[in-house]
Amino acid sequence: MKTRSVSNQATLLKTSSRDRRGTRPSKEPAVVAKAPAYTDPSACQYCGAFFTKKTWRRDHRITHALLTTAEWAKCPACRQKRSGTAYGRIFVRGAFEAAAASALRRRIVNVGRRAEHTQPEHRVISVQRAEQGLEVLTTSQNLAHRIVHELKKAFGGRASYRWSAADGYLEATWRK
Numbered sequence: 001m002k003t004r005s006v007s008n009q010a011t012l013l014k015t016s017s018r019d020r021r022g023t024r025p026s027k028e029p030a031v032v033a034k035a036p037a038y039t040d041p042s043a044c045q046y047c048g049a050f051f052t053k054k055t056w057r058r059d060h061r062i063t064h065a066l067l068t069t070a071e072w073a074k075c076p077a078c079r080q081k082r083s084g085t086a087y088g089r090i091f092v093r094g095a096f097e098a099a100a101a102s103a104l105r106r107r108i109v110n111v112g113r114r115a116e117h118t119q120p121e122h123r124v125i126s127v128q129r130a131e132q133g134l135e136v137l138t139t140s141q142n143l144a145h146r147i148v149h150e151l152k153k154a155f156g157g158r159a160s161y162r163w164s165a166a167d168g169y170l171e172a173t174w175r176k
């Protein structure tokens with residue numbers, strides 16, 4: 001009797017953990033879901049990011065032993081960078097930009113670096129001078145949003161967003 005109840009419990013636990021696993025992919029952002037299946041563990045041969053437990057990270061301590069077990073691959077961020085596909089675009093506009101362009105640039109690059117450190121798939125691809133200010137490209141909508149959030153926090157200003165479903169862009173405009 002006792003043995004039976006223990007075994008039932010074990011079965012329940014197993015089932016519930018399998019169920020949770022099964023629902024996870026649909027909750028992942030589109031960028032991750034579209035990426036090819038990677039072997040766990042994998043290492044990106046272009047940027048050194050390390051893939052394990054469904055996540056690409058750069059703050060992993062990479063050891064010889066780790067690399068021996070890993071399969072070389074190209075991480076999602078490097079795939080995007082290579083093909084020139086970006087998922088976030090920010091326009092920085094307004095009179096403030098003309099006066100404080102370098103401070104704005106510094107802020108943007110810093111936010112990008114911080115994001116990239118913990119999640120290599122989130123990174124700033126470029127910060128360029130555009131007709132009416134700066135144009136920033138990022139590898140994720142999430143990072144574009146985070147950068148705008150930090151600009152608002154540091155400098156104030158207003159933000160607006162536009163979603164382009166055709167090419168999967170989140171276009172943000174920050175102005176002050």
Ligand SMILES: [Zn+2]
Pocket residue numbers: 044045046047048049074075076077078079
């Ligand atoms: Zn990479």
